[in-house]
Amino acid sequence: MTTGVRRRMGVEERRQQLIGVALDLFSRRSPDDVSIDEIAAAAGISRPLVYHYFPGKQSLYEAALTRASDDLAERFVEPQDGPLGARLLRVMRRFFDFVDEHGPGFSALMRGGPAVGSTKTNALVDGVRQAAYLEILAHLRVEEPPARLELVVRSWISLAESTALIWLDGRRIPRGELEAQLVHDFAALAAVSAAHDAEMAGLLRRVFAEEPAESPFTDLVGRLVSLAS
């Protein structure tokens, strides 16, 4: 299949290389459309050698998705200093970087389908959601979230996913605008919850009291005031 000299790789090195090649292909097209032959060709090895390392496309897909999930979860990690709004905005930028890099594969995964909807892939997606959820709670300095805070954070994570999916479908809105909007959406959903519940109102007051005069949250309030006038 290849010409010239091929350096012999160790088993783990070869596995990691195959995962990298597969992740690249699964990111750029829907996983259903990627064949083992293509992965073999891109890795510069024979089809039987791919099967030597992975029993089939599903296991290679799951290995690639595991790497992508770890990568995404790492991008959520943000130092807990400076204004909260600015922290969230940096995380949103890294989230959209990830979505941008893995567009078609991300869409296929989140929309479900034969190649991507296994118990294992669902568990990986839920693992990333849980990592995002725990990271946000840590930034809010809450260890035992009341049900309404859990709802706000988890439903906002789902909103970020659906916003990214809609963005990928034609990219008709600049991503920078969506990153800023999602930070504002978080504040808006928290404010609606606080408008219904005293405990959430107390939590929101504490968080916002720590924000500086210039932050994405005060920016939103300024925009809404000028909108209402």
Next chain:
Amino acid sequence: MTTGVRRRMGVEERRQQLIGVALDLFSRRSPDDVSIDEIAAAAGISRPLVYHYFPGKQSLYEAALTRASDDLAERFVEPQDGPLGARLLRVMRRFFDFVDEHGPGFSALMRGGPAVGSTKTNALVDGVRQAAYLEILAHLRVEEPPARLELVVRSWISLAESTALIWLDGRRIPRGELEAQLVHDFAALAAVSAAHDAEMAGLLRRVFAEEPAESPFTDLVGRLVSLAS
């Protein structure tokens, strides 16, 4: 399998009866846990007779999901008169009625998994989302939505789904509170979008100008004002 006299049903009548029995079982437990034997027993017929009408559990599941999808899409239909906020609130109530009636099946479907993640079931779910989207656009009296309005409406539909799923997981927040909150969330997401875009601001002004003094939207503004004070 049954005792006593069994009336002979016509083919279509029997099919419809089986779909109803299956939908009831698939709603009350995760579809993966429901067997053809149980469906046969609940319908009062033999297992082979079930297979006479449906080639397997998957086709019966898809028929049941088709009926549930039609049912849900019908609940979105709301006359276009009276205040918009009140219309949305009535739709949210009927949506939560549906989610309440089909809880475990709804969760299993939306969380994906072996029995529920087929191309056909994904298409049914997307069909319901599209019906909800078009219904909301009709209420806003918009035929050709700008990209930002499409984003607000579609991402709010996804927020309603995730809110319902989180509610089903323990029902720790009264559903009436979530129904009202989702109407407020719609206004909040639209306001954030309007804070970033002049076209959305114009649209929002037109819609809110038609709301009466007493509406879920003015209720939200009142709640937020008292929160801020």
